[in-house]
Amino acid sequence: MSGGREIALPNGTPEPAPGMPAGDRRSRLLGGGRRSTWVAVASTVIFFTVAGFLIANSSGWPEVRRSFFDGEEFAYAFPEILEKFGRNVFIFTVAEILVLFMALFIAVLRSLTGPVFAPLRIMAAAYTDLFRGVPTVLVIALLGYGMPALQLRGLPDSDLFWAIIALTLVYSAYVAEVYRAGIESIHPSQVAAARSLGLTRGQSLRHVVIPQAVRRVIPPLLNDFIGLQKDSALIAFLGYTEALLRAQIIQAQDFNFTPYVALAVIYIAITIPQARFVDWLIARERTKRQGGGGL
Amino acid sequence: MTEAIRIAGLRKSFGALEVLRGIDLVVDDHEVVCLIGASGSGKSTLLRCIDLLEPVDAGRIWIEGDEVTAAGVDENAVRRRIGIVFQAFNLFPHMTVMRNVTLAQEKALGRSSPAARTKATELLGRFGLADKADDYPDRLSGGQQQRVAIARALAMDPDVMLLDEVTSALDPVLVAEVLDAIRELASAGMTMVIATHEMGFARDVAHRVAFLDEGRILEEGRPEQMFSEPREEPTRRFLDRIIAAGRM
Numbered sequence: 001m002s003g004g005r006e007i008a009l010p011n012g013t014p015e016p017a018p019g020m021p022a023g024d025r026r027s028r029l030l031g032g033g034r035r036s037t038w039v040a041v042a043s044t045v046i047f048f049t050v051a052g053f054l055i056a057n058s059s060g061w062p063e064v065r066r067s068f069f070d071g072e073e074f075a076y077a078f079p080e081i082l083e084k085f086g087r088n089v090f091i092f093t094v095a096e097i098l099v100l101f102m103a104l105f106i107a108v109l110r111s112l113t114g115p116v117f118a119p120l121r122i123m124a125a126a127y128t129d130l131f132r133g134v135p136t137v138l139v140i141a142l143l144g145y146g147m148p149a150l151q152l153r154g155l156p157d158s159d160l161f162w163a164i165i166a167l168t169l170v171y172s173a174y175v176a177e178v179y180r181a182g183i184e185s186i187h188p189s190q191v192a193a194a195r196s197l198g199l200t201r202g203q204s205l206r207h208v209v210i211p212q213a214v215r216r217v218i219p220p221l222l223n224d225f226i227g228l229q230k231d232s233a234l235i236a237f238l239g240y241t242e243a244l245l246r247a248q249i250i251q252a253q254d255f256n257f258t259p260y261v262a263l264a265v266i267y268i269a270i271t272i273p274q275a276r277f278v279d280w281l282i283a284r285e286r287t288k289r290q291g292g293g294g295l
Numbered sequence: 296m297t298e299a300i301r302i303a304g305l306r307k308s309f310g311a312l313e314v315l316r317g318i319d320l321v322v323d324d325h326e327v328v329c330l331i332g333a334s335g336s337g338k339s340t341l342l343r344c345i346d347l348l349e350p351v352d353a354g355r356i357w358i359e360g361d362e363v364t365a366a367g368v369d370e371n372a373v374r375r376r377i378g379i380v381f382q383a384f385n386l387f388p389h390m391t392v393m394r395n396v397t398l399a400q401e402k403a404l405g406r407s408s409p410a411a412r413t414k415a416t417e418l419l420g421r422f423g424l425a426d427k428a429d430d431y432p433d434r435l436s437g438g439q440q441q442r443v444a445i446a447r448a449l450a451m452d453p454d455v456m457l458l459d460e461v462t463s464a465l466d467p468v469l470v471a472e473v474l475d476a477i478r479e480l481a482s483a484g485m486t487m488v489i490a491t492h493e494m495g496f497a498r499d500v501a502h503r504v505a506f507l508d509e510g511r512i513l514e515e516g517r518p519e520q521m522f523s524e525p526r527e528e529p530t531r532r533f534l535d536r537i538i539a540a541g542r543m
Contacts, residue, residue: 189381189383189385190385190387192343192348192381192385193381193385193386193387194387194399195348195371195374196346196348196374196377196378196379196448197374197375197398197399197403197447197448197451198371198372198374198375198399198403198404198451199371199398199399199402199403200371200403203402203403207387207398207402208387211389212387212388212389215389
């Protein structure tokens with residue numbers, strides 16, 4: 001029976017026979033099952049060998065290699081760019097910490113119930129709509145160029161300061177929505193239990209709702225942080241010498257695009273582990289749910 | 296004062312659905328009143344209204360002589376005096392059993408952490424949960440979770456306890472351990488209002504049984520009278536159905 005079904009399936013990955021545990025999720029990328037793993041490995045190797053061969057033998061390849069994958073240029077540019085990438089790390093780390101608190105504050109405002117809180121709810125909703133609707137680079141330009149131009153006393157005029165504020169404002173809007181989804185996913189019976197013990201609305205939120213909500217939203221929250229880390233490159237737009245601007249300067253000096261590739265390598269090296277970590281968290285959460293403990 | 300709870304003319308609707316249509320009920324101190332009636336007859340809503348978890352539409356409620364439905368009453372203070380236990384336990388899953396029982400003692404009553412722990416340890420021991428203090432709720436059986444919920448409510452030293460079908464979500468084999476805990480409370484003199492489908496239990500623990508039908512208390516009386524010679528026809532039909540279902 002199940003053999004017939006395997007052949008009938010069009011997409012090549014045989015469906016596990018009914019009643020068989022889905023099991024072994026180690027290589028989801030390659031598809032499940034021992035035999036299909038071998039098929040997947042073989043087809044992958046053949047595909048990439050052929051593709052590599054075709055690319056390397058195409059007429060433009062030597063040109064491409066010279067301008068994007070120049071070993072000498074890479075060896076020179078990489079440490080230079082990595083050094084400035086430290087500034088990006090500083091920017092996104094500070095912004096992430098600020099976002100964690102600001103977004104939670106906005107999410108709480110937005111989930112307040114009761115007619116009295118209508119103005120706060122409206123303000124929070126307007127905030128998220130506004131900053132999710134405007135391109136990040138535009139917010140950075142507005143604050144980074146605009147605020148110092150006001151020349152108001154007491155207002156910082158550092159690019160770095162306003163860039164961090166801009167990223168915080170934009171990403172707080174996204175993360176606030178993530179938090180809000182988490183808060184709304186907590187069953188009302190939890191609030192009823194907390195209130196029935198005489199805890200105030202605020203205490204119920206603080207001790208019962210938010211701790212559970214935050215745990216649930218960690219994976220999507222980390223996804224937003226990966227986006228924030230990548231967007232730290234937008235600060236180059238203000239002429240602040242972080243990694244992207246440094247790469248651009250080297251590129252302009254040497255007429256070679258390898259520095260950009262070097263920066264891409266750095267980004268990939270930090271974002272891919274985080275993306276895998278998020279996947280792992282989600283998978284762990286799923287098995288936990290399936291493994292009972294149904295509250 | 297010997298009246299623990301007085302309810303007069305209580306009404307509650309959800310949209311067009313009128314769930315409570317004028318409830319009058321008095322519960323004396325140390326009295327155990329069981330609410331019986333079909334699902335949807337208003338038992339849960341009545342308990343939730345007494346704990347001010349649902350705003351009432353009309354009618355008044357007094358707890359130990361203080362009107363709690365009056366304007367300007369501190370609802371949190373009222374809820375501290377009333378313990379409620381829910382059908383689905385509603386323990387806080389992200390906290391240990393100990394923390395479940397100490398949280399409100401500290402935050403709502405302002406007890407010190409050691410005092411709250413002492414109280415919690417005593418209550419958990421009383422309900423046979425001494426070795427579960429550091430576990431998380433999802434490690435416990437339903438019966439154990441429900442006993443933790445009872446301990447959590449009792450830790451606030453409430454004047455009255457409201458129990459809302461506390462055994463309905465349990466495996467049959469786990470029902471007895473929870474009912475035993477409630478019997479123990481009753482014999483200790485706790486004032487309780489218990490919504491239940493366990494008629495045998497209602498018969499031996501209740502001082503008085505009230506039958507709810509379509510949002511009204513149709514009939515109330517001593518358990519032996521209610522179960523053997525109910526006066527009203529709907530009560531008789533309800534009890535016949537319960538007997539037919541083998542639950543009495």
